Amino acid sequence: SYVLTQPPSVSVAPGKTARITCGGNNIGSKSVHWYQQKPGQAPVLVIYYDSDRPSGIPERFSGSNSGNTATLTISRVEDGDEADYYCQVWDSSSDHYVFGTGTKVTVL
């Protein structure tokens, strides 16, 4: 089955840039979606189809996808960005959705 690997944690100072990676075999050939989840809340879509932003999501959130790694970038990090982040793909070989292992972003 297809596996998506994320770093367990990323720490970043306010105003700096956080980069969260999502590794998968030839993930660049798939569409990657990213979700933000704060404690006790439902996930929120922040990036879809690799780099598109839903309405209401700040421009500080951006995404890229190439080769074996997709990346979610959060620029000018704010305290409110502290959350768990998950990547997701549709694996057509198994007809399954797959979520990444999740990354906890801590704002220092």
Place this chain on the structure above:
Amino acid sequence: QVQLVESGGGVVQPGRSLRLSCAASGFIFSTYAMHWVRQAPGKGLEWVALISFDGSKKYYADSVKGRFTISRDSSQNTLYLQMNSLRAEDTAVYYCARDSEQWLERGAFDIWGQGTMVTVSS
């Protein structure tokens, strides 16, 4: 406004059944594929099942295939998850979510409910 509200969670004994519901409002329910996703306590997200906009296609995670059934009633704007032969490892918050693609499936999950907790324990 666009909204999904889950219900039906609770405490159930291993081997028993439970049916979850997800009431949709604020959009044309019959034109969107829908999903169930779960999250065990302290763990990550796990996709559970997908149903196409017209109910003709259904897909399941290996961990629930043969035990869970996803269905929809577009006349009632409601999504369901019938869970049979429940196990302790099915304990989780269950979320319903809307597919971002109208008339299609396999998109992102753009709208989520607040979740309903299912606890499987004797």
